[in-house]
Amino acid sequence: MRLVCGIWKEGAESMEKRNTNQTYGETLVRLGETRKNLVVVEADLMKASGSAAFVKAYPNRQYNVGIAEQNLIGFSAGLAATGKIPFASTFACFAAQRACDQAVNAVAYNNFNVKIIGTSAGLTSEKNGGTHISVADLAIYRAIPRFQVFDPGDAEEFAQVLEYAADYVGPVYIRSNKGDFPVFHSPDYQFKPSVAEVLQDGADVGLITTGITTNEGIQACQELNRKGIEVYHLHMGTIKPFDEQAVLDCVSKVKKIVTVENHSIIGSLGSAVAEVLAKHGTQAKLVQLGLRDCFGETATLDYMMHKHGIDASGIIETITQL
Amino acid sequence: MDLQKKAAQLRTKTFEVITQAGGGHYGGSLSAVEIMTVLYYDVMNLSGGIAAKDRDRFILCKGHSGPPLYVILADKGFIAEERLKELDQNGGSLPKHVDRLKVQGIDYSSGSLGQGLSVACGMAASLKEKYPDTRVYALLGDGECDEGQVWEAAMLARQYQLDNLIGIVDYNQCQIDGRTSQVINLEPFADKWRAFGWNVLECDGHDTNALQKTITQAKLHHGQPTIIIAHTKKGRGVSFMEDNYIWHSGKITQEQFEIGLRDLEGRG
Numbered sequence: 377m378r379l380v381c382g383i384w385k386e387g388a389e390s391m392e393k394r395n396t397n398q399t400y401g402e403t404l405v406r407l408g409e410t411r412k413n414l415v416v417v418e419a420d421l422m423k424a425s426g427s428a429a430f431v432k433a434y435p436n437r438q439y440n441v442g443i444a445e446q447n448l449i450g451f452s453a454g455l456a457a458t459g460k461i462p463f464a465s466t467f468a469c470f471a472a473q474r475a476c477d478q479a480v481n482a483v484a485y486n487n488f489n490v491k492i493i494g495t496s497a498g499l500t501s502e503k504n505g506g507t508h509i510s511v512a513d514l515a516i517y518r519a520i521p522r523f524q525v526f527d528p529g530d531a532e533e534f535a536q537v538l539e540y541a542a543d544y545v546g547p548v549y550i551r552s553n554k555g556d557f558p559v560f561h562s563p564d565y566q567f568k569p570s571v572a573e574v575l576q577d578g579a580d581v582g583l584i585t586t587g588i589t590t591n592e593g594i595q596a597c598q599e600l601n602r603k604g605i606e607v608y609h610l611h612m613g614t615i616k617p618f619d620e621q622a623v624l625d626c627v628s629k630v631k632k633i634v635t636v637e638n639h640s641i642i643g644s645l646g647s648a649v650a651e652v653l654a655k656h657g658t659q660a661k662l663v664q665l666g667l668r669d670c671f672g673e674t675a676t677l678d679y680m681m682h683k684h685g686i687d688a689s690g691i692i693e694t695i696t697q698l
Numbered sequence: 699m700d701l702q703k704k705a706a707q708l709r710t711k712t713f714e715v716i717t718q719a720g721g722g723h724y725g726g727s728l729s730a731v732e733i734m735t736v737l738y739y740d741v742m743n744l745s746g747g748i749a750a751k752d753r754d755r756f757i758l759c760k761g762h763s764g765p766p767l768y769v770i771l772a773d774k775g776f777i778a779e780e781r782l783k784e785l786d787q788n789g790g791s792l793p794k795h796v797d798r799l800k801v802q803g804i805d806y807s808s809g810s811l812g813q814g815l816s817v818a819c820g821m822a823a824s825l826k827e828k829y830p831d832t833r834v835y836a837l838l839g840d841g842e843c844d845e846g847q848v849w850e851a852a853m854l855a856r857q858y859q860l861d862n863l864i865g866i867v868d869y870n871q872c873q874i875d876g877r878t879s880q881v882i883n884l885e886p887f888a889d890k891w892r893a894f895g896w897n898v899l900e901c902d903g904h905d906t907n908a909l910q911k912t913i914t915q916a917k918l919h920h921g922q923p924t925i926i927i928a929h930t931k932k933g934r935g936v937s938f939m940e941d942n943y944i945w946h947s948g949k950i951t952q953e954q955f956e957i958g959l960r961d962l963e964g965r966g
Contacts, residue, residue, distance in 0.1 A: 444847075454820020482810075
């Protein structure tokens with residue numbers, strides 16, 4: 377077994393943790409220095425997104441539309457139409473569901489340069505519970521033409537995705553996962569859109585993860601390594617455009633694949649992998665881990681990740697039973 | 699220019715273009731002709747061309763009323779007259795609902811009702827910083843004001859004191875399923891806008907002089923966005939369509955087309 381990308385420090389426990397919301401604010405402040413048209417649009421969730429630092433640095437470059445997510449996205453479309461680069465954020469559940477038609481029509485159909493940040497994504501909404509846990513945001517945005525869709529694995533990747541989005545001209549949806557998470561990317565890491573990262577080579581089973589499940593996958597791989605199970609681990613920070621070749625490369629080595637996502641198993645990472653396998657007539661067993669057509673609940677992240685089998689122990693259990 | 703006469707010509711052309719397309723949204727297209735005529739032939743600053751950053755913007759929130767706008771854009775030379783034949787046609791370049799990516803001169807692709815005013819707010823907020831004299835005009839349908847997002851935008855426009863935003867409601871009092879008073883009553887409509895903090899003006903939406911004066915008055919108002927409630931008739935000018943909600947959209951026979959043309963020529 378060999379490490380293809382030297383991107384994580386030795387031992388999961390030694391990884392530095394960084395806060396996603398803090399990263400959002402700090403990154404926007406940095407990006408806003410040279411990009412004078414970059415503005416922030418909020419819907420009364422400025423504290424939850426982390427954009428307060430940007431507002432403090434550039435008080436005249438923030439708009440707050442109040443608790444009105446449809447208006448958040450429509451208003452942002454108008455800003456973009458006149459040359460601004462709006463970063464509009466709200467909880468991922470509202471960004472995808474409440475403002476879905478606005479994302480489709482006001483942004484994507486018009487091809488306006490709006491960046492939508494879905495905060496407290498998936499189970500990271502934790503105790504806000506089932507109404508606030510977005511189980512379908514990636515599926516929804518993935519199905520909207522012209523949108524690029526990202527679920528970064530850690531704060532380093534998140535910051536670089538934000539920078540990419542600021543300079544890419546077109547609609548973008550980015551998940552922001554609330555909390556402090558280990559940073560597995562090294563400081564010299566360079567984000568490449570729609571290019572999956574091979575975190576570990578292996579010949580027994582393929583593991584494809586995205587967002588916060590990649591850290592769980594890394595931990596699982598360490599334990600599985602000790603058990604002598606060789607895992608080909610792929611991190612998919614970009615959900616659309618999807619890196620088909622990376623899946624084909626994976627399946628050229630293994631015939632059993634496990635996908636893991638902080639999302640419904642319908643319509644996002646696992647579905648995208650299934651589509652690639654079917655499209656190319658590739659024979660492989662696919663096990664999709666995620667929320668199995670159900671809602672979240674009022675609980676901690678650890679509890680729910682364990683319950684849905686998307687934490688390290690769940691991944692280990694699934695892979696060892698394959 | 700005699701704007702009333704110009705509007706009459708554009709109305710006839712709009713009626714012909716929709717009919718040639720095999721039918722369409724006659725009602726709300728014919729009710730909005732004078733409003734668009736006054737905007738495009740008198741009020742709006744388009745002197746620097748479409749590419750000018752400081753030009754006025756027009757958001758047709760009620761995107762199904764595209765035909766008169768297309769007719770105006772063709773008349774003004776923004777698009778080729780020949781393209782009017784492509785309205786609603788397979789593979790054609792003029793979609794039923796206005797499309798900015800296909801038609802030069804369209805500022806916003808609409809169709810999903812209730813969203814245009816939010817977009818207009820974003821444009822107005824952004825333009826106000828650099829181009830204080832630039833105005834954003836948003837033409838809303840009255841039935842469209844059933845949509846909650848209109849009122850989200852209304853609150854925002856007041857909060858940000860978007861006095862460079864002028865909304866015009868084509869108040870023809872008809873929507874697809876009936877008269878607005880019977881489906882969802884908008885009244886007291888002017889009071890609603892006042893309660894949301896807007897400067898409210900009203901006028902006859904088919905009288906070009908009244909529209910000119912009212913929009914001029916709106917442009918002089920500071921500190922608040924202005925809404926102009928333009929009282930109109932759905933299907934204006936065509937005897938069997940006028941003020942009849944069933945003509946929100948539809949197809950007509952050759953005989954009806956000839957009746958309509960006679961009506962319009964008689965009025966023009």
